Amino acid sequence: PKKDGFRMPGEFEPHKGVYILWPERPDNWRDGAKPAQHTFVNVAKAISEFEHVTVGVSDEQYANARHMLPDEVEVVEISNDDSWIRDCGPTFVVNDNGKMRGVDWHFNAWGGLVDGLYFPWDKDDRVAQKVTEIERTDRYRLDDFTLEGGSIHVDGEGTLITTEECLLSQGRNPQLSKEQIENILKEYLNLEKIIWLKKGIYNDETNGHVDNIANYVEPGHILLAWTDDKDDPQYEISKENYDILTNSTDAKGRKIQVDKLYVPKPVLITKEESEGVDAVDGTLPRQEGDRLAASYVNYYTANGGIVFPLFGDPNDEKAKETLQKAYPDRKIVGVPAREILLGGGNIHCITQQVPNA
Numbered sequence: 420p421k422k423d424g425f426r427m428p429g430e431f432e433p434h435k436g437v438y439i440l441w442p443e444r445p446d447n448w449r450d451g452a453k454p455a456q457h458t459f460v461n462v463a464k465a466i467s468e469f470e471h472v473t474v475g476v477s478d479e480q481y482a483n484a485r486h487m488l489p490d491e492v493e494v495v496e497i498s499n500d501d502s503w504i505r506d507c508g509p510t511f512v513v514n515d516n517g518k519m520r521g522v523d524w525h526f527n528a529w530g531g532l533v534d535g536l537y538f539p540w541d542k543d544d545r546v547a548q549k550v551t552e553i554e555r556t557d558r559y560r561l562d563d564f565t566l567e568g569g570s571i572h573v574d575g576e577g578t579l580i581t582t583e584e585c586l587l588s589q590g591r592n593p594q595l596s597k598e599q600i601e602n603i604l605k606e607y608l609n610l611e612k613i614i615w616l617k618k619g620i621y622n623d624e625t626n627g628h629v630d631n632i633a634n635y636v637e638p639g640h641i642l643l644a645w646t647d648d649k650d651d652p653q654y655e656i657s658k659e660n661y662d663i664l665t666n667s668t669d670a671k672g673r674k675i676q677v678d679k680l681y682v683p684k685p686v687l688i689t690k691e692e693s694e695g696v697d698a699v700d701g702t703l704p705r706q707e708g709d710r711l712a713a714s715y716v717n718y719y720t721a722n723g724g725i726v727f728p729l730f731g732d733p734n735d736e737k738a739k740e741t742l743q744k745a746y747p748d749r750k751i752v753g754v755p756a757r758e759i760l761l762g763g764g765n766i767h768c769i770t771q772q773v774p775n776a
């Protein structure tokens with residue numbers, strides 16, 4: 420934080436490694452989470468080509484996770500209520516002397532008792548502390564400020580992008596004004612400017628996390644989820660954000676270059692997929708025909724690589740080309756990710772990087 424000289428680095432800055440949590444709850448992951456576990460293994464393998472991967476898993480699933488994951492992936496026991504470490508893990512901040520600390524925001528399953536996705540969430544809310552203990556860093560704990568890491572992106576130079584849809588929603592910090600929320604983010608992440616987008620991807624169950632609609636490639640350069648189909652509700656959402664971004668300047672006074680990352684055709688839950696998910700009172704149901712928040716923007720930026728979701732859509736190839744153009748010095752790797760999307764997120768949501776302080 421500002422007073423201690425720590426800042427949140429951009430995801431494109433060097434990493435020491437990354438954390439992933441193992442999926443298992445059958446009321447969010449179909450067929451006992453087996454398809455999701457295979458996909459998480461593929462994501463872990465893809466990232467481990469670029470940086471060290473640590474997977475946290477419950478004791479019940481420890482032997483299975485250890486068996487399914489390649490040897491180079493480290494497997495440790497971290498209890499959890501579900502596997503979204505982007506959102507319940509620590510946000511690491513670094514200072515100029517190579518020191519690192521973890522910001523441990525309060526987590527409430529994306530809206531708590533207002534519009535949260537499951538109950539309870541106490542194990543998730545302890546994940547950040549456990550990861551900072553493993554990483555042997557100090558920790559800033561905020562008991563009374565709810566934030567998911569997937570709802571923010573920074574350029575590492577004083578600018579943060581987020582969405583009003585999420586941070587101003589009633590289930591996060593209804594007791595705080597927009598300005599009070601801004602000041603907490605500026606203090607803990609050492610920021611000068613916050614650019615507020617309006618909404619996230621259409622029908623995104625996280626209340627429109629920014630990590631599904633816009634990401635920083637580097638300071639002054641953003642990729643935005645886009646469609647040319649004016650009949651798709653996504654068009655108005657993306658257009659509104661495009662106008663905000665192209666009319667903003669960042670903390671350094673730069674105009675922002677906004678490149679378009681075209682979304683796949685709408686992805687709908689099939690009957691078979693819906694029937695594989697346990698119906699549990701209090702957990703968001705997965706119903707046939709529901710439109711999922713599919714977006715290539717939900718990719719992970721690793722050391723020298725980009726790992727992005729594939730949807731079996733004609734735009735998969737177009738997304739790879741757009742990403743390669745944006746990241747000429749990184750290897751672009753696609754991983755079929757429909758199984759993660761069926762759980763409500765994607766590759767960025769299941770990762771949490773540890774910066775190389």
Ligand SMILES: NCCCCCC(N)=O
Pocket residue numbers: 447503505506536568569570624625628630631762763764765767768
């Ligand atoms: N069902 C929970 C989905 C969480 C998605 C996470 C993210 N950062 O968007």
